[in-house]
Amino acid sequence: MSSDILEMRSITKTFPGVKALQDVTLTVRRGEIHAICGENGAGKSTLMKVLSGVYPHGTYEGEIVYDGDEVHFGSINDSEDKGIVIIHQELALVPYLSVAENIFLGNEVRDSRGLIDWNKANHEARQLLLRVGLDENPTTPIGQLGVGKQQLIEIAKALSKNVRLLILDEPTAALNDNDSEHLLGLLRQLKAQGITSIMISHKLKELAEIADRTTILRDGRTIETIDMAEPTSTEDRMIRGMVGRDLEHRYPERRSNPGEEVLRVEHWTVYHPTQPGRVVIDDASFNVRAGEVVGIAGLMGAGRTELAMSLFGRSYGRDVSGQIYKNGRPIDIADVASAIEHGIAYVSEDRKRFGLNLIQDIRTNISSAGLRQLASRGWVNGNEELKVAEQYRTDLNIRTPSVLVPVNKLSGGNQQKVVLSKWLFTTPEVLILDEPTRGIDVGAKYEIYTIINRMVAEGKAVVVISSELPELLGTCDRIYTLAFGRITGEVPVAQATQEHLMELMTIERDVKDKAS
Amino acid sequence: MTAVAGVREMITRNVRQSGIFIAFVAIVVLFSVLKKEFLSPGNLTNIVLQYSYILILAIGMLMVIVLGQIDLSVGSVVALTGAVAAVVVIKGHAPWYVGVLVALAVGFAVGAWQGFWVAFVGIPGFIVTLAGMLLFRGLTYRVLENISLSPFGGTYYGIANGFLNGLLGGYGFDVFTLLIFAIAVVGYAVSQWRTRRGRISYQQTVESMPIFVTKIVVVAVVVMAFAYQLSRNRGLPIVLILLAVLILAYTLVMSKTVFGRHIYAIGGNLNAAQLSGVKVRKVSFWTYVNMGVLAGVAGVVYSSRMNGAQPGAGNMFELDAIAACFIGGASTTGGVGRITGAMIGGLVMAVMSNGMQLMGVPQSIQQVVKGLVLLLAVAFDVYNKRRAEAAR
Numbered sequence: 001m002s003s004d005i006l007e008m009r010s011i012t013k014t015f016p017g018v019k020a021l022q023d024v025t026l027t028v029r030r031g032e033i034h035a036i037c038g039e040n041g042a043g044k045s046t047l048m049k050v051l052s053g054v055y056p057h058g059t060y061e062g063e064i065v066y067d068g069d070e071v072h073f074g075s076i077n078d079s080e081d082k083g084i085v086i087i088h089q090e091l092a093l094v095p096y097l098s099v100a101e102n103i104f105l106g107n108e109v110r111d112s113r114g115l116i117d118w119n120k121a122n123h124e125a126r127q128l129l130l131r132v133g134l135d136e137n138p139t140t141p142i143g144q145l146g147v148g149k150q151q152l153i154e155i156a157k158a159l160s161k162n163v164r165l166l167i168l169d170e171p172t173a174a175l176n177d178n179d180s181e182h183l184l185g186l187l188r189q190l191k192a193q194g195i196t197s198i199m200i201s202h203k204l205k206e207l208a209e210i211a212d213r214t215t216i217l218r219d220g221r222t223i224e225t226i227d228m229a230e231p232t233s234t235e236d237r238m239i240r241g242m243v244g245r246d247l248e249h250r251y252p253e254r255r256s257n258p259g260e261e262v263l264r265v266e267h268w269t270v271y272h273p274t275q276p277g278r279v280v281i282d283d284a285s286f287n288v289r290a291g292e293v294v295g296i297a298g299l300m301g302a303g304r305t306e307l308a309m310s311l312f313g314r315s316y317g318r319d320v321s322g323q324i325y326k327n328g329r330p331i332d333i334a335d336v337a338s339a340i341e342h343g344i345a346y347v348s349e350d351r352k353r354f355g356l357n358l359i360q361d362i363r364t365n366i367s368s369a370g371l372r373q374l375a376s377r378g379w380v381n382g383n384e385e386l387k388v389a390e391q392y393r394t395d396l397n398i399r400t401p402s403v404l405v406p407v408n409k410l411s412g413g414n415q416q417k418v419v420l421s422k423w424l425f426t427t428p429e430v431l432i433l434d435e436p437t438r439g440i441d442v443g444a445k446y447e448i449y450t451i452i453n454r455m456v457a458e459g460k461a462v463v464v465i466s467s468e469l470p471e472l473l474g475t476c477d478r479i480y481t482l483a484f485g486r487i488t489g490e491v492p493v494a495q496a497t498q499e500h501l502m503e504l505m506t507i508e509r510d511v512k513d514k515a516s
Numbered sequence: 517m518t519a520v521a522g523v524r525e526m527i528t529r530n531v532r533q534s535g536i537f538i539a540f541v542a543i544v545v546l547f548s549v550l551k552k553e554f555l556s557p558g559n560l561t562n563i564v565l566q567y568s569y570i571l572i573l574a575i576g577m578l579m580v581i582v583l584g585q586i587d588l589s590v591g592s593v594v595a596l597t598g599a600v601a602a603v604v605v606i607k608g609h610a611p612w613y614v615g616v617l618v619a620l621a622v623g624f625a626v627g628a629w630q631g632f633w634v635a636f637v638g639i640p641g642f643i644v645t646l647a648g649m650l651l652f653r654g655l656t657y658r659v660l661e662n663i664s665l666s667p668f669g670g671t672y673y674g675i676a677n678g679f680l681n682g683l684l685g686g687y688g689f690d691v692f693t694l695l696i697f698a699i700a701v702v703g704y705a706v707s708q709w710r711t712r713r714g715r716i717s718y719q720q721t722v723e724s725m726p727i728f729v730t731k732i733v734v735v736a737v738v739v740m741a742f743a744y745q746l747s748r749n750r751g752l753p754i755v756l757i758l759l760a761v762l763i764l765a766y767t768l769v770m771s772k773t774v775f776g777r778h779i780y781a782i783g784g785n786l787n788a789a790q791l792s793g794v795k796v797r798k799v800s801f802w803t804y805v806n807m808g809v810l811a812g813v814a815g816v817v818y819s820s821r822m823n824g825a826q827p828g829a830g831n832m833f834e835l836d837a838i839a840a841c842f843i844g845g846a847s848t849t850g851g852v853g854r855i856t857g858a859m860i861g862g863l864v865m866a867v868m869s870n871g872m873q874l875m876g877v878p879q880s881i882q883q884v885v886k887g888l889v890l891l892l893a894v895a896f897d898v899y900n901k902r903r904a905e906a907a908r
Binding site for chain 2: 312313315335336337339340346348353354355356357358359360364367368369371372375378379380382383422
């Protein structure tokens with residue numbers, strides 16, 4: 001038997017317009033804890049979805065050798081039959097069902113008549129819970145347990161399927177330090193029992209602590225696999241591997257000439273909407289001036305979107321505290337309508353869910369946030385509306401035969417231009433752009449950067465939220481770093497390097513400093 | 517670069533709307549061949565009188581459905597508003613207009629009640645209006661003390677049974693009726709022409725001239741033939757005027773007002789609407805209030821037509837109104853639907869019921885046929901959507 005449990009050879013996965021994975025190779029040794037790290041969009045999750053059969057055989061190129069045999073998984077069930085279990089970042093538990101019901105969901109313990117044997121199921125669940133170090137009643141509804149325990153129950157569920165290769169996608173992203181410690185300890189125990197783990201994480205300290213080897217991905221390619229025991233395997237080396245690409249696409253030139261401060265946020269603190277006591281944004285303060293682009297750099301789960309949405313008419317979170325100043329004067333923004341009135345616009349990172357009405361045409365989408373400007377006494381001037389839509393179509397170069405085409409017929413880049421048009425039409429002074437170039441091709445990205453530059457030249461203040469560091473370095477004047485809900489640094493772009501920013505973005509919260 | 521669209525493109529572009537329109541025409545042709553009294557003056561008048569209240573309900577229902585909600589209580593609200601009007605007019609000897617106003621006020625209150633629970637408490641409209649269906653039915657029995665009240669008589673009776681005719685004399689047909697319809701047809705032609713000019717000046721696609729003219733002529737001929745048949749019977753039904761005004765007004769509300777646009781925005785993507793500053797609660801609330809008031813209008817029309825109020829009135833009306841919307845192209849998930857579509861959907865149901873009644877088809881078979889039509893119409897919608905998605 002070979003010492004490798006898994007070998008993924010030359011995996012290439014293409015989505016329409018994007019090569020998500022290109023010739024990726026991954027070798028995992030039997031019984032090791034193998035970490036995968038990389039920036040958002042580097043292809044980590046895609047690779048794991050290929051491995052677990054979420055993307056079935058035939059939708060990718062390359063081959064997967066598992067336990068010495070080449071495997072062709074048609075679905076996630078096929079991979080589970082072989083003992084490969086994936087635990088996604090968003091836990092797949094049903095909150096109203098009990099612990100035991102969740103563990104055996106889709107895999108129920110049945111007696112000879114085909115009915116579920118609850119006594120046996122609860123008993124087995126109890127054994128599994130003990131194996132993951134949980135002392136919970138198997139009949140407790142999952143929703144009553146914290147995220148940390150839910151994570152462990154996911155592992156118990158994996159154990160019930162006789163897991164041999166466990167894949168964890170950012171398992172500690174939502175956990176506090178205690179729960180993380182516990183989880184990592186459990187992974188070590190499982191390793192001792194011969195279970196191999198693949199763990200996606202961007203917490204570098206954590207990886208240094210637990211992983212035997214780490215594979216670094218960048219832009220859908222394997223950069224290198226390093227042995228964590230080697231003295232050369234430092235955090236620096238990993239950071240360089242993660243961000244080390246050259247600025248392959250250029251950013252349009254811009255002359256920076258910031259004016260007066262337009263927006264200042266002080267001591268902004270936001271709690272999780274459903275988990276009481278969990279701080280999502282912790283005492284964040286920042287400002288942005290007219291004619292300036294300010295970047296907010298943060299990894300997944302740092303609270304970037306939560307910060308923006310809570311500022312934008314309290315669209316996220318509860319117990320929001322802190323103060324917003326507009327042109328030096330304190331303002332109170334209770335809802336989205338008043339945010340728009342105060343000249344703030346927010347372009348969501350998820351344009352399909354939060355930005356567009358996909359079934360309606362371009363014209364209607366563009367006018368939707370500023371419709372009142374087109375209306376007198378509640379009556380919309382349809383001709384004027386058409387004129388406005390045509391204007392933005394020309395200005396922003398939205399490529400479409402007509403503004404009466406439904407937006408779901410447009411490409412990602414053109415959809416994004418529609419969203420930008422919609423917000424520009426509200427004549428904002430401050431634009432918050434959340435991942436403005438996510439999921440769009442390089443050419444369209446350049447156009448979006450050009451639009452940003454034009455807005456800045458008009459004296460608007462722009463906040464760009466992004467996890468792509470080159471993008472921030474290419475477009476911003478100043479960059480704030482956000483890590484685990486806190487602003488951990490403020491760097492003028494002239495002094496910023498990707499390595500320095502990545503360091504600031506991975507500063508973990510000091511243990512228990514907010515416990516009181 | 518004014519683009520001119522051919523017939524084919526026009527049909528594929530509006531396949532849903534034109535699909536149901538063609539079905540409607542086919543049904544009408546079918547019944548008129550099978551039963552020649554189908555297109556007789558008396559029967560056409562009858563169809564208008566018999567289904568006007570369903571169409572009025574369908575207007576409000578369409579708005580609720582576009583919002584992404586539903587209203588199951590309208591049948592009970594029709595009964596309740598009619599009952600209150602009957603108590604005020606018949607028992608209280610109040611003038612007819614007091615009865616009408618009280619009925620509308622009750623409709624408003626019912627709408628506000630349901631709107632409050634849906635919009636501000638966040639309970640799904642299905643549940644709130646299911647409760648309302650029982651609640652308002654029960655209240656109807658209380659208000660009427662379990663018995664029917666009749667007759668209204670007088671002006672109130674005239675709302676649904678009266679005609680405008682003889683104003684300009686008759687020669688075997690009513691000139692006034694023809695004149696009103698002629699004015700409507702001219703108005704239609706002029707507004708179509710202006711829309712066309714507007715679109716051309718904004719460089720949008722329009723139909724080629726022959727198609728445009730043919731369309732107008734066909735509509736004019738059909739409408740005037742219908743008018744001629746009405747004029748040979750009793751003239752212009754008052755409810756038809758009411759209905760026309762409501763359809764016109766609400767078509768404008770849905771297409772040309774901020775309120776209407778916000779309904780489409782919420783139904784199309786609630787999150788995006790919220791993040792665009794749409795006051796989702798307010799809009800939802802007023803949509804239900806509007807539905808309540810329209811149910812009050814339908815209650816007045818129905819009680820007037822029945823010349824009294826019965827505790828069991830309006831039973832199952834909600835289903836006819838909902839079916840009209842879905843047959844007329846409204847989406848079950850909200851965000852899509854037009855008043856004109858719902859009206860044609862309602863007419864399909866009306867014509868089918870009427871035609872089958874004329875042919876003496878048993879009630880049981882009628883139900884089966886109506887059920888199948890509803891199912892097929894929505895299946896067609898789902899099929900179309902899936903095809904559109906695959907083409908993307």
